[in-house]
Amino acid sequence: MAETAVSHSPAGHHQSHRSSTGDILKVGDTLVETRNLTKVYRDFWGRKKKVALNALDLSIKKGEIFGLLGPNGSGKTTTIKLLLGLLFPTTGDATVFGRPAADVRKNERIGYLPEESYLYRFLNAEETLDFYGRLFDMPSDVRKKRSADLIRLVGLEHDRKRTLREYSKGMRQRIGLAQALINDPELVILDEPTSGLDPIGTIWMKDLIKQLRDQGKTVLMCSHRLDDVQDVCDRIAILFNGDLQELGEVSKLVEDAARVEIRATNLRLTDDLQSDLRSVVEKHGGKLESFGHPTTTLEDLFRRIVEESKARPGRRYLPAADGTIKS
Amino acid sequence: MNLSFAPLLGVMKFEVPPVTFTQYGIRYYPFPGGRMLEIIVNWMQDVGGFAMLGLVFWLLNGLMNPVYDIVNGQKRNRLVTPWMLILSALAIVFYLVTFGLMWWLSGMTDAEIFLSRKGRILSLMEWAYEYSFALGGFFAILAFAGPVFMDIPRFRIGRIYAIAKLSFKEAFRRRIVWVFLSILVLYLFPARWFFREKPEDELKSIIDVTTRGMNVLLISVGLLLASFSIPNDIKSLTIHTIVTKPVERFELVLGRFFGYLGIITMALALMTGLGLLLINTGNLAEEAAEESFKSRVALYGDMEFSSKKTADFVGIDVGREDVYRKYIAGASSHTAVWSFKNVPDVSGQTDPMPLEFAFDVYRTTKGEEGRGVFVSFDLMTHKWDPSREAEFNTAMQGLVNVKPEDPAKWEKVDKVAEEFGRYLFKSLQIYDYHTSSIPVPAGLFRNAASGDPSKDEAIQVGGRPLRRLQVTVRCDTPTQFVGVAKYDLYILESEGNFSFNYFKGSIGLWFRLIVAIAIAVACSTYLAGVLSFLCALFLFIGGFFLEFIQELALNLNVGGGPFESLTRLINKSVAAAELDPTPTIRAVKMLDGGYRWVLRRVMNVIPNVDSYGLSEYVAQGFNIGPEFLLVNFVLLLGYILPWLVAAYYLMKAREIAA
Structure with missing residues (x-):
């Protein structure tokens, strides 16, 4: 994947976005705020069908990666749609950059990647980005440069002339992300960003999200892939049945204060070592629960194999000469 | 210009004059600006009604489910602005005045009110009704469409x-x-x-x-x-x-x-x-190519029928289903007269100008094989003096039906026409719906263009206002009828x-x-x-x-609305028969009234x-x-x-x- 910086806007362009829509915000300032935000779906006759979101109070600060977690139907996507003005709240209100969610002017500073890549499939990648660039009223030269940079960033240089109907789901997700970044947004809203991506694509997406944060951008994402959220998010909100169940920093929420982890190198696993360790732990009032080699994650293994394969192309796994499987 | 669009031939008809900015003056309608103002006023009435309806829904929704913006620390309902409320109030005031006047004028039926817009001279009360209705609509439109216009800069x-x-x-x-x-x-x-x-x-x-x-x-x-x-x-x-x-x-x-x-x-x-x-x-x-591969710029006149024997002669209905044209009988005193308020400017021009026409021929006898029907044209200006008839006839001796192809004689015709303000073309053979023409000397138009018709002594047909030029058409063939309508005859000003x-x-x-x-x-x-x-x-x-x-x-329409028609079907009553005003019939007519009200609203969106x-x-x-x-x-x-x-x-x- 090309290691290209996410922000490419020429001097002045970024500034003009901000000046047209509001003040320049500092890291830590509130970017998104919801107060008593509630959404009730009703049937044709106005009867209550489902409370999709119930009195959500939330604030997202500039420069953080905020994750919305929850099972299907918990209200994650509803929250995002309310913030984007795709749905109207039943009660309560939501502001983004200090503007009401229904005000389209706030969108100048937002990039949105929907769950599925809802793009026009008769357009190719270049045309797609050009179209969305025009919606931001970007000048032609800026549009062209930005499109080329983003196509390179998402690794679709060789497929830029193919129409999106020929793209795989992962490729569509990549071009979807490119369109979300066309305006060099300050707030990036990602709905299930790793959906449809292969492990390498998932890793790339997570790195990119972190890169966005490093550039001072704010990311709001929702996902039900817990490992993804844990890897990238600074803070999370857990929703269930439309109610906010938990809110806080990921590191604090997942910290297990009742247990202590000890890691060491250059040691061999022996009974003596285990016995010594047990006595030390017991001396301090604890109890040794497990003893052994740590395991790496499948993601790390996969990443390592792919990196090695790139460095040394060719078949890596070979059966033994007698036909047995070589381990 | 304003009358150069009407069709002429065949099945084509245009009973209502084409809309222009200038026609229909104060004489017909209380809109001094002419037809265009009438259209604008009607538009405001019709569209304003829909705007008011939309406004009511929007205001009710906006007040019950407000969306607040914080402007300078104050909450402001984005859906209902103060301007919207002020304009709505103004619209309501004018609508109330309109309803009051409507009650005053309730003696008039819907059809009368509608038809009155098409030419009747209205009383002051009716005039006030029209304008207050329009102003109510105007403010409703402003209130409803205002947010759209406010958004346009974005x-x-x-x-x-x-x-x-x-x-x-x-x-x-x-x-x-x-x-x-x-x-x-x-x-x-x-x-x-x-x-x-x-x-x-x-x-x-x-x-x-x-x-x-x-x-x-x-x-x-x-x-x-x-x-x-x-x-x-x-x-x-x-x-x-x-x-x-x-x-x-x-x-x-x-x-x-x-x-x-x-x-x-x-x-x-x-x-x-x-x-x-x-x-x-x-x-x-x-x-x-001769018939249609051209773009005629035609000058039309108004048409009336005339007969020495019948005072209020309005043409004969020969029994055709289509009543667009009326007929004049051959070899009778019937005539069709076109009068032109204006004539083409022919100053410095000697070439004749064609008078084109295409009439319907209705035969009561077979006539002669391959031959058409003969008609005569008598053209006279507002300056024609009937006392000079004998003098004119003498001057025209040997010059009737002369064509411009004979320049020497045509020059004389031109001079006579200019001098007397009259020109004759006798017994021209015409065919069913076939476009023909006669040459009209430029001198006649020069004569017609001079002077002021309202001041000159001139003959009048049916008491209508004096015009610069009138063309009288007669059918010369006995037992045959010629069908004419306003747009069947015109002066061909030019060709585009x-x-x-x-x-x-x-x-x-x-x-x-x-x-x-x-x-x-x-x-x-x-x-x-x-x-x-x-x-x-x-x-x-x-x-x-x-x-x-x-x-x-x-x-x-004959027979009433759907409910009345159904009643007639059940009662086996013919469409034209008057129904007794029994309670049932009154209820049926009321239902039809409701149906017509809905249909009038539907009519406005079609x-x-x-x-x-x-x-x-x-x-x-x-x-x-x-x-x-x-x-x-x-x-x-x-x-x-x-x-x-x-x-x-x-x-x-x-x-x-x-």
């Missing part, structure tokens, strides 16, 4: 263009347009390949067939594209990536509208070009370019396409694709039956697409004046603007992701 041409361009690509890449265009080409084949016709009607048939083909196909493509675009965006969720950009939702509506209009306009331009190529390069029959006129004819179709696409796009902001298509199609086709709907809505059938003029070889196009364009805007405002609100109030 619209960006670039964004609308982007969406329009997207619509273009979509239509072409999905190959929708190509399929229809390939069918359209079939309509460009010469009409004579498919059916036989009179040689002189060949061009008419070609234009008729190509126009019908273009109408059906382009309108159906336009409706299909426009009806399904926004619903498809919503269904495929592609709209999520658009409205989450800084795009006003109405920009999406405008982008789609202009995009599809652009596609259809291109197709229309292409077909018009091909049609012209076909006509200009095809071997057109000489008779057809046929191709340019053909192009102008296509503008009429373009107007229809604008209407069709606007309705379809507006419907699609709320309805699903199929429903939008059916709704737009229903309204559009309804436009071709507007006259009939009008009759029903105003109770001008487009008058029939009035855009300009290609008829082209087919008949008549020039389409720029003023006519302009007036129709203004009417078109008056029709589509309310639709676009409705689309604005429907789109804005819609939860895209619901």
Whole structure:
């Protein structure tokens, strides 16, 4: 994947976005705020069908990666749609950059990647980005440069002339992300960003999200892939049945204060070592629960194999000469 | 100018004069600005009613479900602005005045009120009613459409263009347009390949067939594209990536509208070009070229019938179902008289000017094989002095029916005409609906142009105002009748370019396409694709039956409304018989009244697409004046603007992701 910086806007362009829509915000300032935000779906006759979101109070600060977690139907996507003005709240209100969610002017500073890549499939990648660039009223030269940079960033240089109907789901997700970044947004809203991506694509997406944060951008994402959220998010909100169940920093929420982890190198696993360790732990009032080699994650293994394969192309796994499987 | 558009020949009729900015003065209607002001006032009344209805819904919703903005630390309801409330209050005040006046005028029936707008002189109370009704509508329109206009500065041409361009690509890449265009080409084949016709009607048939083909196909493509675009965006969720950009939702509506209009306009331009190529390069029959391959700029007069024996002679009804033309009997005292308020300017011109005509011949006997009917023309100006009849006859001896091909004699004719203000052409043989002409000496027009008719002594027919020139037509053949109508005779002022006129004819179709696409796009902001298509199609086709709907809505038809008709069927009562005012009949008539009220509202949303059938003029070889196009364009805007405002609100109030 090309290691290209996410922000490419020429001097002045970024500034003009901000000046047209509001003040320049500092890291830590509130970017998104919801107060008593509630959404009730009703049937044709106005009867209550489902409370999709119930009195959500939330604030997202500039420069953080905020994750919305929850099972299907918990209200994650509803929250995002309310913030984007795709749905109207039943009660309560939501502001983004200090503007009401229904005000389209706030969108100048937002990039949105929907769950599925809802793009026009008769357009190719270049045309797609050009179209969305025009919606931001970007000048032609800026549009062209930005499109080329983003196509390179998402690794679709060789497929830029193919129409999106020929793209795989992962490729569509990549071009979807490119369109979300066309305006060099300050707030990036990602709905299930790793959906449809292969492990390498998932890793790339997570790195990119972190890169966005490093550039001072704010990311709001929702996902039900817990490992993804844990890897990238600074803070999370857990929703269930439309109610906010938990809110806080990921590191604090997942910290297990009742247990202590000890890691060491250059040691061999022996009974003596285990016995010594047990006595030390017991001396301090604890109890040794497990003893052994740590395991790496499948993601790390996969990443390592792919990196090695790139460095040394060719078949890596070979059966033994007698036909047995070589381990 | 203002009367140069009426059709002349064949089955073509135009009973209501074409709309212009200047006709209909204070004499007929309390609108000193003429017909255009009348149209604007009626528009404000009709559109204002719908705007008031929309306003009530919007205000109720906005007050019950407010959306607050914090402006300078104060909460402000974004949906209901103070201006909206002030203008609504003004509208309500004027509507209350209108209702008061309506109660005052309740003696008049709906049909009378409607017809009164068409020419009756109204009393002061009626005048006040019309204007207060219009002002109520005006303020309701301002209140309702105000937010749209306030949003306009936020619209960006670039964004609308982007969406329009997207619509273009979509239509072409999905190959929708190509399929229809390939069918359209079939309509460009010469009409004579498919059916036989009179040689002189060949061009008419070609234009008729190509126009019908273009109408059906382009309108159906336009409706299909426009009806399904926004619903498809919503269904495929592609709209999520658009409205989450800084795009006003109405920009999406405008982008789609202009995009599809652009596609259809291109197709229309292409077909018009091909049609012209076909006509200009095809071997057109000489008779057809003579009849229709021209663009006549005609000057029309008013027509009246006259008879020495019958004082109120209004022409004979020969019993034809079609009552457009009335007839004068051959070898009788019946005449048809056309009077011209103005005459062409012929200063410095010696060439004669043609007086063209085409009459219907109604035979009561077979007549002679291959021969037509003979008619005579008597042209006199406002300066003609009947006491000089003998002198005129002497001067005209040997000069009757002289043609300009005999220059020496024609010069004398010209002089006599200029001197006396009269010119005769006797016993010209004419054929059924065949365009013929007689040369009129320029001297006669010079005579007519001089002086002031209102001050000069002049003969009068039926007490009508004095005019500069009048043409009296008689039928000379006994037992035969000649059918005439106002637009059957005209002075041919000049001839324009046929191709340019053909192009102008296509503008009429373009107007229809604008209407069709606007309705379809507006419907699609709320309805699903199929429903939008059916709704737009229903309204559009309804436009071709507007006259009939009008009759029903105003109770001008025989037999009453549907409930009365049903009662008549059950009671076996004939349509023309008066029904006894029993309680049942009164209830039935009340139900019909309700039905008519609904129909009148429906009538207001049906487009008058029939009035855009300009290609008829082209087919008949008549020039389409720029003023006519302009007036129709203004009417078109008056029709589509309310639709676009409705689309604005429907789109804005819609939860895209619901």
